[in-house]
Amino acid sequence: MGYKIGFLAGAGAGYVLGAKAGRQRYEQLKGQAAHAWNSPSTQSAVTNAADALKAKAPSAAHGLVDKAVEAQHRAATKADPTS
Structure with missing residues (x-):
């Protein structure tokens, strides 16, 4: 469902930005x-x-937080392999 909403939003934005229908159509779409x-x-x-x-x-x-601690440990191990 999220893809459908994203597609419709993109299609609508593309139409509004690319259409030569003028301000009236823009205002109509904006209201909708x-x-x-x-x-x-x-x-x-x-x-x-x-x-x-x-x-x-x-x-x-x-x-x-767990991932950050793991990354910190890996970085420390690479910096000082004796620890």
């Missing part, structure tokens, strides 16, 4: 995009995605 963004279903999906990311953040942060 604002309407779609402000729709309850879109805002619900955004809220759900944000909540899911917030729930995953602590475990993701822990994983990042």
Whole structure:
């Protein structure tokens, strides 16, 4: 689903930037995009995605810290192989 949204956003942006339809068409597309963004279903999906990311953040942060410690250890070992 994310690919579909990205494709549609890219297609819309390309059309707006490349079209010679003028300011009126731009304003029409801009209004439609604002309407779609402000729709309850879109805002619900955004809220759900944000909540899911917030729930995953602590475990993701822990994983990042582990990777940073591993990288630091590898770098220290390369710098001083006797340690």
